[in-house]
Amino acid sequence: MGMVVPMARPRKFDEQQVLEAARERFWSNGYAATRMDDIAAATGLGKGSLYGAFGGKQELFHRVFDEYCGSIVDATRQDLRGDDADAYERLSAHIHAVAASTAADAAHRGCLLAKGTAELAEHDTVVAQRARVAVDALQSALADDIAACQRHGDIAPDHDPAKLAALVLAVLRGIEALGKAGATEQTLTDIADTALAVLPRP
């Protein structure tokens, strides 16, 4: 089933574009304050199409949230993948990139993972579960890179890479949170620099 070619009216809209528009609204206004009518208007779709294609507000948000989490996990893995020789440089670049992009986010909308989790995790187990998976994946990607740093002699080997990764992840999420609270670019950059400076060297 599902493998047959549908012999019916095809969709006029691009599902990805609708998801992007929805993400934009959810990201900017939060879940509760976003209206389905807005998303419909922003995409030009009628509400019938929207509901027909995605089911409802909650399911649409879950789709958006899933995609967002997946994309930041992928981007982080991409940032951190490579040879042991460059592992420390990648870590440094990644931490600075998070600080820079947070500082550049003048609207202080922050990260949708953080925002969606803050708003919904307590009452929406799907969101909570997805956030947990994403955070675990981020920590794992960091741990892999930190282990590579240790193999190459850039970080002291007498520390559990998983624990250092958890610390770095906390710093990254903290940069996020402080950025949303209005910290200056200087402060965020300082945090990135200091975090890297205090990581134990061999």
Add this chain to the structure above:
Amino acid sequence: MGMVVPMARPRKFDEQQVLEAARERFWSNGYAATRMDDIAAATGLGKGSLYGAFGGKQELFHRVFDEYCGSIVDATRQDLRGDDADAYERLSAHIHAVAASTAADAAHRGCLLAKGTAELAEHDTVVAQRARVAVDALQSALADDIAACQRHGDIAPDHDPAKLAALVLAVLRGIEALGKAGATEQTLTDIADTALAVLPRP
């Protein structure tokens, strides 16, 4: 004006109790998803009294948010105030206390400062401003304690205490964020331990 003794019907409710009930709802459900009817029902007040006493939903939230921010800043200052000789122990205790209380928060409601900022800072300048003030105060309290640690020889003096404080604050806010995302108590405790372990010693 206002100094005369009111010769009229006195309030039957306690303003602090209403603020607490409102905080509970806002904290648990977020701003947008909280209904004034709920707060009225929870406190037994009629909506007229609620609006008469607090103005409206937004103003009520601002009152709640202000009080909350003030209380966590005060609590942090309290945690960190004391002699230089105990400064490092206070810092350690504070970081561990944040990790422990975050882990103990089974509902993952997290911190209202973080939650309110995430939901509203982008569109509500009052919230954004208040969050900024609170975060600055937290950093300042940490910086004072770290400077005391340096004076007493528990932390290397060749680091700007403000920058170390910013890093520690990021770790604390990160612990918060990870807790909301479902990190285990072990993870949060590890972060606290590791953060303290990597702080530069003299």
Add this chain to the structure above:
DNA sequence: TCAATTCTTGACTGATTCGTCCATAACGCT
């Protein structure tokens, strides 16, 4: 007791908002 003032209650209003429904359009297949 009466007047002035403020508080209380909850019904009511007006505006939103999620979701549904249905007539109609567009497509593939025969």
Add this chain to the structure above:
DNA sequence: AGCGTTATGGACGAATCAGTCAAGAATTGA
């Protein structure tokens, strides 16, 4: 071209929610 199927668009329904209002209650001072 005709049929079956799925997409479209927007009107509609029902529920929800912020905020208002008016009639009455409680209190103090005179």
